[in-house]
Amino acid sequence: MSDATPLVGIDLGGTAIKAGAVAADGSILAERAHPTELERGPEAVAARIAELARDLGATDRVGLGVPGLVDRRRGAVPHCPNLAPLEGFPLRAAVARELGIDEAGVHIENDANVAALGEHWLGGAREERDVVVVTLGTGVGGGLILGGELYVGPGGLAGEIGHLCIDPAGPPCGCGGRGCVEAFASATAAARRAREAGLDGDLEQLAHRARATDGPERALFRHVGLDLGRGLALALVLLDVRAFLIGGGFGAALDVLRDGIVDGLIERSWGRDAADVRVLPATLGHRAGWIGAARLAATS
Numbered sequence: 379m380s381d382a383t384p385l386v387g388i389d390l391g392g393t394a395i396k397a398g399a400v401a402a403d404g405s406i407l408a409e410r411a412h413p414t415e416l417e418r419g420p421e422a423v424a425a426r427i428a429e430l431a432r433d434l435g436a437t438d439r440v441g442l443g444v445p446g447l448v449d450r451r452r453g454a455v456p457h458c459p460n461l462a463p464l465e466g467f468p469l470r471a472a473v474a475r476e477l478g479i480d481e482a483g484v485h486i487e488n489d490a491n492v493a494a495l496g497e498h499w500l501g502g503a504r505e506e507r508d509v510v511v512v513t514l515g516t517g518v519g520g521g522l523i524l525g526g527e528l529y530v531g532p533g534g535l536a537g538e539i540g541h542l543c544i545d546p547a548g549p550p551c552g553c554g555g556r557g558c559v560e561a562f563a564s565a566t567a568a569a570r571r572a573r574e575a576g577l578d579g580d581l582e583q584l585a586h587r588a589r590a591t592d593g594p595e596r597a598l599f600r601h602v603g604l605d606l607g608r609g610l611a612l613a614l615v616l617l618d619v620r621a622f623l624i625g626g627g628f629g630a631a632l633d634v635l636r637d638g639i640v641d642g643l644i645e646r647s648w649g650r651d652a653a654d655v656r657v658l659p660a661t662l663g664h665r666a667g668w669i670g671a672a673r674l675a676a677t678s
């Protein structure tokens with residue numbers, strides 16, 4: 379691969395496929411988006427991915443982020459609630475066939491992991507050697523950068539911060555467990571907690587009120603942040619990582635979540651002081667996924 383070949387990354391989501399091309403020096407060359415149109419079936423989704431990749435200049439390789447656990451051997455996504463029609467479908471082989479390239483040129487990774495790669499390459503975690511990247515959305519995703527590299531473990535399960543348990547008696551979680559971080563601190567969980575507290579409005583409106591006045595909205599974000607911080611403290615104790623980057627759509631509320639997050643981290647990590655942990659904002663927004671996928675294509 380010459381330096382002039384663009385690195386192409388694709389972020390496959392339930393409603394949209396986002397894609398882009400990045401030069402080897404990190405400058406963004408082009409960006410595209412297209413509805414996923416899941417109803418047309420998995421072959422059509424693979425064809426659309428290939429079309430976007432070709433359009434962006436992919437020649438022999440492409441990176442692809444998907445919202446589910448990746449089966450590396452089969453190049454498929456065995457469990458993928460947001461893209462149910464794609465479950466078990468041999469996505470890697472289909473994209474390679476549509477693109478007319480070797481299957482080894484199609485690199486698939488979980489969406490939270492590619493977001494971590496993206497933020498580490500060109501975003502808010504650029505300066506970090508060891509960092510936990512959290513994606514707050516309808517769920518809570520996580521990616522680990524350790525020693526400057528993405529760490530996914532032999533089965534790709536590493537970094538699933540959202541399913542660390544902080545209270546075995548807590549609310550049920552989509553994974554079948556109880557009291558996971560996700561069941562307390564995802565956007566979905568925060569909205570549920572707001573309703574339970576009798577608060578009206580969507581999360582954006584609630585965050586706006588939390589910024590303006592020290593009322594029940596501020597307490598809500600503080601508590602949600604506290605539970606997230608308690609989960610992140612488990613990662614701190616296990617890995618001795620001190621930097622945490624918060625992204626995803628709900629990450630836009632980091633300013634009102636932050637105090638709680640720091641308190642949760644301190645409370646459950648043997649009394650470290652706040653100066654010892656850093657909670658950083660994501661800077662790539664919705665581009666983190668495809669930028670990280672492009673990085674994946676470069677480094678795999």
Ligand SMILES: [Zn+2]
Pocket residue numbers: 540541542551552553554555556558560
């Ligand atoms: Zn869970």
